[in-house]
Amino acid sequence: MRRISKVVLLLLSSFAFSQEQFTIELTALPFESDSLLLAPPTTSRNTISLYQLNLSGDHKNVKSIANSKAAKIRIEPRNTISGTVPCPLPMLMMAPKEDKSFQQSKIFFIEHGNLNINIKDKDLTLDLSKDAVLNKDYKQLKSYLLAVDKKLKPFENNNQADLDEKEKLLKAYIKKNPDSYPAFWEIVDAFSKYGFHKGYLTDLPLFSKKLKASPCFKDFEKILLLENSTNTGEKFPKIVFKSGDRITREDFTNHKITVIDYWSTTCKPCIQELPGLVKLYEKYKNKGVNFISVADEKTPQRMQLANKIIKDNHVPWKNYFDTGKEFTRKLNAAGYPLFIMIDRDGKIISRELGGQEILEALIEKHIN
Incomplete structure (x- = not known):
């Protein structure tokens, strides 16, 4: 007892x-x-x-x-x-x-x-x-990062040197303040706004045992590790959708590059950019470039709407529905439009949240 x-x-x-x-x-x-x-x-x-x-x-x-x-x-x-x-x-x-x-x-x-x-x-x-202790810490941290934060634009492509500078400043701050929740959330915020940085994986272990025991830390660490395992240079995971459809390595072997477009009917930019994607496909399909779409929809009404959008825009490639969130789980796909470029060996060569404007440049770079 x-x-x-x-x-x-x-x-x-x-x-x-x-x-x-x-x-x-x-x-x-x-x-x-x-x-x-x-x-x-x-x-x-x-x-x-x-x-x-x-x-x-x-x-x-x-x-x-x-x-x-x-x-x-x-x-x-x-x-x-x-x-x-x-x-x-x-x-x-x-x-x-x-x-x-x-x-x-x-x-x-x-x-x-x-x-x-x-x-x-x-x-x-x-x-x-x-x-308010943490709010004082947050004010101090933001003052410390002010110069580099002014250079960065949220949800846009930024200079890698500026991103590296911010990561190094955060690392130095965490070493001096291992209990700092504002520093932890600043990493979360930077990842959310500017994308993945491998330095974050070496920053997280610097926090105190108490902070690392929190549910927020553990859940974010899982997100970061998943993002790292499916980032540039890593193998694209096998995806089996609830419908039985799948994306496997065999989908990539016959093409120099495959571009996966992750989208939703609730995403206006996704729909507005479809005609441009079709033009890109027509321009490069004979040069070994293929497209696949994955729609984040699960209700019959939304799936019907997605099919109508696909048809109205004369999209010639396959579109799958991620009704079981398999794509989301395996790739930490949580924003639209997400473009993932894969080579014929199944290796991820680019991962861009938005950024259709640089797709053509990336395609040119890799097919040549």
Whole structure:
């Protein structure tokens, strides 16, 4: 009986350790009687999976939304948001604008304990608790990275030297501050905005044992290792779709280059770029270049719409449906359009999130 009690106690303590209890006391007089959103920053490459906001308490003006990734708050004179998060999380406040877009605050951290936030104006200027430790760390880190961050453009192609510089600065910061959650999330953010960098794999082990034990760290490490195993220079994995269709090495052997276009009917750029992809295919099909499309759709209505889009744009190559998320899991495919170029030996030679404008240059480079 004593042994069972110890096991139960161990499980309970493990669960408690993996959750951070938080309470936010929010004042937002400029938005009284309106609604604000507490939400994660913009993410890609499946890093949104690291966020989980578990609300608690009987606060009728606070509602969980977006699969518990965010909260909607109907602003009253005083507002309390409480619950748990898997680890300290970077979040922001959002307010709807008249043009149906959103105004965003600067990023702040939800951490263990109490956090007082005062929103002073309609621009979502935040006053935070003076004892908000992680927010002080985040401010210090962003000041340290300011010069290199100014050179980088999110979700675009950047100078590799600038990306290397940021990675080296982060490595140096982590060595001095191994408990820094802001530094950990800065790696997540850089991966999300600028793409994979092999240096991140050597940065993660530098964090403290306590930080590395967190669910956020473990889940991100899995994402990073998966991305590394399916990045440039690695072998393209065998994909078997729920329908029984498959993409294997045999699909590549008869072509110098195969371009896989991962897309969705919800992605406007994906649809807008299809005519350009068809022109590229017609230009290079006799030079050993093939195309394959994979649509991230699973409902009959969306699949029917995808087939119509394919037909309307006279797409001559195969299109598969990733209804079981096999493609997503094996390649960490979490953004559209994603273009993966594979040589005849099944080796990945390029992986670009967006960037159709450089596809032709890459095709020319590799067929020659």
